[in-house]
Amino acid sequence: MPKTRTLTVAWRIITQIRRDHRTVGLIFIVPMVVIGLLGYIIRLPAEDINLAIVNEDQGFSSPLGMSFSLGDELVEALQESEDLVISEISESEAEENLKAGEIDAVLVFDEDFTQRVAEEQRIEFILLLEGSDPALNTRVQGTMSREFIEAVQRIEGLPGGPPPFKLEVETQYLYAGQNFDTLDSLAPVFIAFVAFFLIFLLTGVSFLRERAGGTLERLMATPVTRLEVVLGYMIGFGFFALIQSAVILLFVIYILGIHYVGNPALIFLVEALLTIGSVNLGIFLSTYAKNELQIVQFIPLVITPQVLLSGILVPVEEFPNWLQGLAYLMPLTYANQALKNVMLKGFDLYQIGWELAVLAGFALLMIFLSALTLRREVA
Amino acid sequence: MEYVIETQGLSKSFGSLQAVREVSLRVEPGETYGLLGPNGSGKTTLMRMLVGLVRPTRGTGGVLGEEIPPDRVLSRIGYMTQAGALYQELTVGENVAFFGALSGVTSKERIQEVIALVGLEDRAKSTVGTLSGGLKQRASLACALVHNPQLLILDEPTVGVDPQLRSIFWDHFRKLNQQGVTILVSSHVMDEAARCTRLGLMREGSLLAEGSPGELKSQAGTGDLEGAFLKIAGGSHA
Structure with a gap:
């Protein structure tokens, strides 16, 4: 058992997920199957x-x-x-x-x-x-x-x-240039999207269970502080998000053979910031859900607009102005841009500084919101 | 006399509902104080105020010398509710170790000791989700005891527990009591009430009467506790 309370909470999250083989499969296997299939379809040779x-x-x-x-x-x-x-x-x-x-x-x-x-x-x-x-x-x-x-x-x-x-x-x-295909530009945004979506879903559900099962109440009756719980959750889920990114990255580079010129450390930095935001968004929104189904109901509200507007399907620059304004409210837009720039163009830390700053700001806002909802008085 | 729990006119309202009204409670060291009352009489809310999960609307209170919410003495309080409140995917040992670590206890010996105390030595490596209700409740008690708390606040710890296990639980409570642990326990089972050193009867948020089981019986002029309870609490509501 770890020595600090924060790490104890993180250890618990990691152990719980590790035991749940289906969730492990969801985190590591499903993204590879999806991007693999997507890559195969995109690269089907065109008929004459x-x-x-x-x-x-x-x-x-x-x-x-x-x-x-x-x-x-x-x-x-x-x-x-x-x-x-x-x-x-x-x-x-x-x-x-x-x-x-x-x-x-x-x-x-x-x-x-x-x-x-x-x-x-x-x-x-x-x-x-x-x-x-x-x-x-x-x-x-x-x-x-x-x-x-x-x-x-x-x-x-x-x-x-x-x-x-x-x-x-x-x-x-x-x-x-010409050697690039759709998959090359899709892979970076896929990594960001999968991490954001899955971590949001998993945190939301696990925090909901924590509330519904009474363990949050019990947790709050121990000396652990709100910040330690939130940090523990971030470390626990961040651990899986980063391993997941590494697995997807290795898969798209070595198995799918996408073009890649970036620095992996920067990719993990973007992922880490995005995951912190995502974990806290999950904690925050779980307050407003009474059961797992209601967590799923947040997907059209929180995830779908980001998929449509963050430039995964159509580049943000091609949107009309009013829609661009909306797109630039979505954290995933910044993660996508940063990851694309790093992976395809080899941008360095300073060149993606603005995107990192926005992601950090989003993460801080979400930590603030989740801490607000997570009071000692859980009643 | 330094009281382990002392409240003055403690009240809590949820909107227009007055869950706890003007409760002044004193629990002495080494007591087993039983809160008796029907469902919705405010027992749970009172206990949650004492551990800091609910903020009082009015009144003051102190636990182990600390004003509520007693953030600084939480490591000396063991809290257990009727809902198992354990992590289903973790083993009994992991759950106990987790709650122990949060209260600063990391010794493997202590974790094994407390698991043995509740008689779960051979299930220590079973995941909680696979256990029966009674075994889960024992594991939950182990989590509340792991850090050797001076004060146990137990909210209906034996609900849904068969009579045999209930008796085992109360034997534990008595042993802990003899070691100087103060216990505040809520219940609506009369044979449990008889095992408390002192009782408080609650109805509609108010503490109606206090006393040892014997005192309450003679006060009501009835031969058994149930009769005393019904008479004092006003019959129809009990």
């Missing part, structure tokens, strides 16, 4: 896009007898693409095949395509999609604009001479 081209382009003939059809050139260039399966068909067939689902998209070059490009100095083409599957729409549009740019670049070096316009596209990435 079946692209039909309706090429009616009459080309461009100069008075000197030179002729050039941009449509023909593009068809040829697009055929070199690895992600596209190209077929040339007539306009009437195209619509039928699209409806039947045999092709994913139709690219139309109309009769005066080359003519118009020459006059307007810009390329405009029509892409016909079936349209009922938003995911496919996005994928086709993305692939097409990328492939089209590449095709145009290929044409520029053709022996037939450069086309009658100039098109320059240059994309540069500041960090790892």
Whole structure:
């Protein structure tokens, strides 16, 4: 048994959770299964896009007898693409095949395509999609604009001479860039979210049991102080949160192979601050719950807004101003930013100083609130 | 005479409900003082004020020479309620060691000793959740005794306990009493009341009468305690 009362409380929390194998599984195994499955789905290889081209382009003939059809050139260039399966068909067939689902998209070059490009100095083409599957729409549009740019670049070096316009596209990435996939940016926020959510839930439930089972009353009739109880809870649950983060971190880096350039000590610092806030939020809200179900009812109130607004799904910068204001009230937003910056960009302690300060402020506020609710008079 | 517990006009209201009214109580060292009264008569609230779990609305009180809430002498008080109030996932030994450590007792010998005292030596390594109600209650008593308290405040410690175990508990209480431990215990079982050195009858928050079991019987002019209790407490409410 530890020598100080704070550590005694922490020891008790750790022993209790250790005995509860299901909870141990929830803390360590479930996050790995979830992020593993998520990673697998995100990285499923995309299927080739079946692209039909309706090429009616009459080309461009100069008075000197030179002729050039941009449509023909593009068809040829697009055929070199690895992600596209190209077929040339007539306009009437195209619509039928699209409806039947045999092709994913139709690219139309109309009769005066080359003519118009020459006059307007810009390329405009029509892409016909079936349209009922938003995911496919996005994928086709993305692939097409990328492939089209590449095709145009290929044409520029053709022996037939450069086309009658100039098109320059240059994309540069500041960090790892094209090699990054969604999983790389999802992993840091996942670590923060899982820790925040599970620790909130576990503390809420265990404190509720402490109240309902009469042990809190008994605890308060011993010389232990409020602060010692709160600190003990923080250390006990913090212990599991940090091990959990380490396990998830090792899993995403070595098993899922995500890109990672950060300093693990900083990740644990962010986690520790977030966990302190989360433990105390759990203690605070458990006062307002009469049973376990009512703790679960806090999830839509406390957890869901944070998931939606903290930038896990959509980056906060893309929100309208009023929503950004809300997002910056959520502690998870700061944890996400700090972890992303550390893991993906290798930021140091000073560069994430602001986020750490906000998280520390949130933790202090929560300690204050939980201490307020945790009086000696439990009645 | 230095009283172990001394209160003056102690009162507690919860909103419009007066749970405890003007209770002036004196418990002498080495006494076993029994609080008798029906459910809702204010026994529990009075005891919780004495350990500092409830703040009085009016009146003063002292426990072991410390004004309530008696934060500084909590390590010398053993408190036990009718609800087991133990950690179900921990073993008997761990529960006793936990509450012992909070009161400054870490000696393994003492923990084993107190577990043996309540007769749970062979269940020390069982998790509390697997124990029967009676065994849980014994473990709970061990937690209240582990730090050798000078004062035991026991709120209906034998509710739901079979008569045999109840008798074992009271044998413990008598032994502790002989060692100089003062006990304040609440109950509504008459054969328990008979084993107290002094009794206080409570009804609707007030302390109606005090005295030894013999004194109360003669005061009421009845042959048994139950009759005395019913007569003094006003019959229909008891």
